[in-house]
Amino acid sequence: MVIAEQGSAETKTPSARSVKSSRPLVAMDNVSKVFSNGTLALSGMSMTVRPGEFISLLGPSGCGKSTALRIIAGLGGVSEGEIDWPSFRINSRGLPDGDISFVFQEPTLMPWQTVFGNVYLPLRLKGVSKKAASERIMTALESVGLKDFADAYPRELSGGMKMRVSIARALVTEPKLLLMDEPFAALDEITRQKLNDDVLALWKATGITVIFVTHSVYESAYLANRIVVMKARPGRVHSDFPLHTSLERDAQYRTSEEYRQACAEVSAMLSEAMGGEEH
Numbered sequence: 001m002v003i004a005e006q007g008s009a010e011t012k013t014p015s016a017r018s019v020k021s022s023r024p025l026v027a028m029d030n031v032s033k034v035f036s037n038g039t040l041a042l043s044g045m046s047m048t049v050r051p052g053e054f055i056s057l058l059g060p061s062g063c064g065k066s067t068a069l070r071i072i073a074g075l076g077g078v079s080e081g082e083i084d085w086p087s088f089r090i091n092s093r094g095l096p097d098g099d100i101s102f103v104f105q106e107p108t109l110m111p112w113q114t115v116f117g118n119v120y121l122p123l124r125l126k127g128v129s130k131k132a133a134s135e136r137i138m139t140a141l142e143s144v145g146l147k148d149f150a151d152a153y154p155r156e157l158s159g160g161m162k163m164r165v166s167i168a169r170a171l172v173t174e175p176k177l178l179l180m181d182e183p184f185a186a187l188d189e190i191t192r193q194k195l196n197d198d199v200l201a202l203w204k205a206t207g208i209t210v211i212f213v214t215h216s217v218y219e220s221a222y223l224a225n226r227i228v229v230m231k232a233r234p235g236r237v238h239s240d241f242p243l244h245t246s247l248e249r250d251a252q253y254r255t256s257e258e259y260r261q262a263c264a265e266v267s268a269m270l271s272e273a274m275g276g277e278e279h
């Protein structure tokens with residue numbers, strides 16, 4: 001059995017690192033979101049995120065995954081319920097200050113800036129001089145394998161490399177929480193798999209907490225040590241469970257019986273969340 005019982009106290013990660021039951025990073029409590037056009041995107045969504053977790057937020061299109069992620073990032077308010085950031089500094093607007101980075105589906109790079117200049121942006125906005133930022137920028141670029149491309153312009157990079165720049169830009173501020181909204185959906189399968197491995201390596205190396213939105217059962221079963229499946233219309237949590245594996249998540253894992261079983265079980269959970277629809 002790959003999927004552990006819901007609420008199991010210990011969650012093994014790909015590297016068998018155990019997530020300590022410490023103070024949550026973020027807690028969504030009974031959150032509802034109604035947009036100004038009347039769309040009820042979320043209703044009664046609750047989810048607690050603990051340090052060191054790699055959570056995959058999985059659900060059908062339009063179920064409110066991005067909305068939930070944006071609310072966690074402080075990019076959108078709630079209509080009802082509460083969002084609590086017990087581990088973050090809170091600014092005068094009641095929002096977490098720094099410590100959270102967002103990677104979108106599009107790399108959203110500035111074409112007139114070099115790779116270095118793009119990664120510098122969040123530090124520049126914080127008032128850090130280029131000289132003082134330089135080492136951190138180069139470390140972030142090295143962590144995504146782009147140290148030799150600091151002087152290149154986005155037009156000179158492949159889609160996968162642009163996404164790596166976007167990840168380096170998110171990491172350069174050394175955030176506690178990395179929010180990723182279907183970051184690899186537009187990439188070819190091989191590049192996607194490579195970037196999945198890179199994100200796992202970064203997660204293991206830094207101990208950062210990740211919430212990763214995806215449509216893909218395969219991607220979520222490969223990456224996450226906890227899966228939150230959302231139900232649509234209005235969006236809320238359908239199931240929330242840790243994903244145990246005794247294996248390293250690598251090329252061998254992709255062809256293992258354990259991964260096949262994990263995919264089958266996550267897929268069954270997603271079908272249940274969709275009321276038995278095909279996905």
Ligand SMILES: Nc1ncnc2c1ncn2[C@@H]1O[C@H](COP(=O)(O)OP(=O)(O)OP(=O)(O)O)[C@@H](O)[C@H]1O
Nearest residue numbers: 035036037039041060061062063064065066067068
């Ligand atoms: N700014 C907005 N104004 C009005 N409705 C919105 C807005 N943003 C999202 N919605 C609606 O809220 C619902 C949830 O959207 P959201 O983008 O969060 O879903 P999602 O699960 O991330 O979808 P997908 O997987 O297709 O990206 C959808 O019905 C969407 O049309």
